[in-house]
Amino acid sequence: xxxxxxxxxxxxxxxxxxxxxxxxxxxxxxxxxxxxxxxxxxxxxxxxxxxxxxxxxxxxxxxxxxxxxxxxxxxxxxxxxxxxxxxxxxxxxxxxxxxxxxxxxxxxxxxxxxxxxxxxxxxxxxxxxxxxxxxxxxxxxxxxxxxxxxxxxxxxxxxxxxxxxxxxxxxxxxxxxxxxxxxxxxxxxxxxxxxxxxxxxxxxxxxxxxxxxx
Numbered sequence: 001x002x003x004x005x006x007x008x009x010x011x012x013x014x015x016x017x018x019x020x021x022x023x024x025x026x027x028x029x030x031x032x033x034x035x036x037x038x039x040x041x042x043x044x045x046x047x048x049x050x051x052x053x054x055x056x057x058x059x060x061x062x063x064x065x066x067x068x069x070x071x072x073x074x075x076x077x078x079x080x081x082x083x084x085x086x087x088x089x090x091x092x093x094x095x096x097x098x099x100x101x102x103x104x105x106x107x108x109x110x111x112x113x114x115x116x117x118x119x120x121x122x123x124x125x126x127x128x129x130x131x132x133x134x135x136x137x138x139x140x141x142x143x144x145x146x147x148x149x150x151x152x153x154x155x156x157x158x159x160x161x162x163x164x165x166x167x168x169x170x171x172x173x174x175x176x177x178x179x180x181x182x183x184x185x186x187x188x189x190x191x192x193x194x195x196x197x198x199x200x201x202x203x204x205x206x207x208x209x210x211x212x213x214x
Contacts, residue, residue: 027065027075030055034072039124043070043132070134074142076121081146084108084178089153097157098212101174105202109178109195119193126186139179147175154211162211170211177201 016024033055037046048069052062066072088104107113129136150171158167181198185191206212 023065026057026061030057030062030065030072031075034069035076035121035125038073038128038135043128043135048072068134070132070138073125073135074138077125077139077142078146079118080108080114080122080182081142081149081175081178083113085146085150085153087113088150088157091157093157093159095157096213097154097170098206100157101202101206101212102199105174105178105198106195109181109198110193114193122182123186126183130187143175143179147171150175158211166209166211170206170209173205173209174202177205 030051034046034051037050037054041050046069048062048066049059051069051072052059055062062072066074084104084107087107088100091100091104125135126139129139148171151167154167154171155164178194178198178201181194181201185194185197191197
């Protein structure tokens with residue numbers, strides 16, 4: 001799995017410093033430990049102390065980065081959103097937005113951009129979130145932050161011809177398309193990857209939006 005930027009930083013924060021990279025590496029180690037333990041035991045049977053011990057850090061270090069055991073998996077859940085926003089940001093302004101969004105979604109949720117390990121983490125965590133309200137709240141917060149970070153990416157692509165409300169609505173629809181698709185995919189063992197579901201959700205939720213030339 002790729003090493004994510006600390007999940008609390010916006011995409012526009014610029015290159016990470018050495019200190020930030022070390023912090024990101026520590027966050028990721030803790031997140032992986034939490035994800036592994038959640039998969040082995042479930043969130044209820046896992047404590048913050050267990051996660052810190054598995055990650056090889058002191059408990060005070062755990063709480064320096066995360067507020068709770070459920071919060072510790074936020075970097076794993078946020079990594080996919082960071083990837084697809086980065087893919088979308090590579091598009092040139094003026095590119096047909098519908099096609100750009102679909103390319104980013106398709107690429108971000110398909111191999112080789114997303115690997116099987118990352119899909120396994122995501123499916124396991126989303127299944128656990130169905131039974132754990134605190135973990136579900138982390139998932140919703142990660143999506144809310146992803147939506148906020150998407151707004152400036154879309155603004156750059158569409159220019160000044162559209163109202164901020166239209167851009168905000170598209171950011172919400174695109175983010176929810178991926179969120180719903182991932183939740184449905186996680187609960188469907190026969191679905192090999194979430195990209196086809198996400199594309200369907202995106203088309204359904206954005207149909208008729210003026211931003212997309214409809």
